[in-house]
Amino acid sequence: MGKFRKIGVLTSGGDAPGMNAAIRAVTRTAVYNGLEVMGIRQGYQGMIDSDFIPLRAESVSDIIQRGGTILKTARCEEFRSPEGRKKAYNNLKKAQIDGVVVIGGDGSFTGARLFNEEFDIPIVGIPGTIDNDIYGTDCTIGYDTALNTVVEAVDKIRDTAAAHNRMFFVEVMGAEAGFIALYSGIATGAEASLIPETKGQTRNLKAMIEKGNKRKKTSNIIIVAEGDEEGGAFAIAERMKTDFKDYDVRVSVLGHLQRGGSPSAMDRVNASRLGHAAVEALLDDQKSVMVGIQNGEISLVPFRKAVKLHKDVDHNLLLLSEILTT
Numbered sequence: 001m002g003k004f005r006k007i008g009v010l011t012s013g014g015d016a017p018g019m020n021a022a023i024r025a026v027t028r029t030a031v032y033n034g035l036e037v038m039g040i041r042q043g044y045q046g047m048i049d050s051d052f053i054p055l056r057a058e059s060v061s062d063i064i065q066r067g068g069t070i071l072k073t074a075r076c077e078e079f080r081s082p083e084g085r086k087k088a089y090n091n092l093k094k095a096q097i098d099g100v101v102v103i104g105g106d107g108s109f110t111g112a113r114l115f116n117e118e119f120d121i122p123i124v125g126i127p128g129t130i131d132n133d134i135y136g137t138d139c140t141i142g143y144d145t146a147l148n149t150v151v152e153a154v155d156k157i158r159d160t161a162a163a164h165n166r167m168f169f170v171e172v173m174g175a176e177a178g179f180i181a182l183y184s185g186i187a188t189g190a191e192a193s194l195i196p197e198t199k200g201q202t203r204n205l206k207a208m209i210e211k212g213n214k215r216k217k218t219s220n221i222i223i224v225a226e227g228d229e230e231g232g233a234f235a236i237a238e239r240m241k242t243d244f245k246d247y248d249v250r251v252s253v254l255g256h257l258q259r260g261g262s263p264s265a266m267d268r269v270n271a272s273r274l275g276h277a278a279v280e281a282l283l284d285d286q287k288s289v290m291v292g293i294q295n296g297e298i299s300l301v302p303f304r305k306a307v308k309l310h311k312d313v314d315h316n317l318l319l320l321s322e323i324l325t326t
């Protein structure tokens, strides 16, 4: 099949549910097209260490439903240096790998872009991160699952918050992006979602909670994105205690449980579509691009844009959240 005989696939950065479904789709599409596949373990570190394992159609059986990544993942410092990338290139050449699919976030695509400026082995990216913060795709692999995990957890916290008339600050992931916080806030009817994209949200919090009190709300849930400019949930809760003296305040940090678990149906389907599209893109001689899904259609987005441009949350949703918790 043209110049491609063998491709590599790796997962990089924070793991996300659905990465295995993407590995499966890449492998099976490649095999369908008569290509050999090498799994590259531990992200870019595996390129530098020649940590390659052959993947056949049957190697990816029974993984579509599993969280984590069978190839393991890492954030690789050495790949940031020209020397590290050169080592990686030499190892790919030696293994006769003609193209690579990288499943990861914007940090992973930054490395891939540099590599493609320096060397002639094309890389195509698949957006995989629970944060959903990649420009050029409506959804990233893992976001839907993580969001549902958060919703399930917050529903449970609501039960105990209501039972004790308590105020909970629930911290969710999203160091630079409020997608999980904002959407889970709407989905759980949280009283507020504090997100990194909006400044000074705690200023209105007191008035809002008092409004709720007047109509006899007894418990409150405030979702805090870990990257909120005012600090994490513990810091914000501590500061808020003076405003909410009458409340019994508790903090719950959901942490890495948001990254694990069996991928949702939506993540499995998206990962399958994107994995297939990434191999097709390589066969079409694309390089330095990410495959995304925009308005339900597969799209190709240059790494340059995916990395540089900012995907903003829909700020109207903050207003919606406020209206619906009136």
Ligand code: F6P
Binding pocket: 014, 105, 129, 130, 131, 173, 174, 175, 226, 259
């Ligand atoms: O990028 C995904 C993410 O889960 C972020 O939401 C979070 O800030 C970060 O990874 C945590 O990374 P680590 O697992 O290295 O602590």
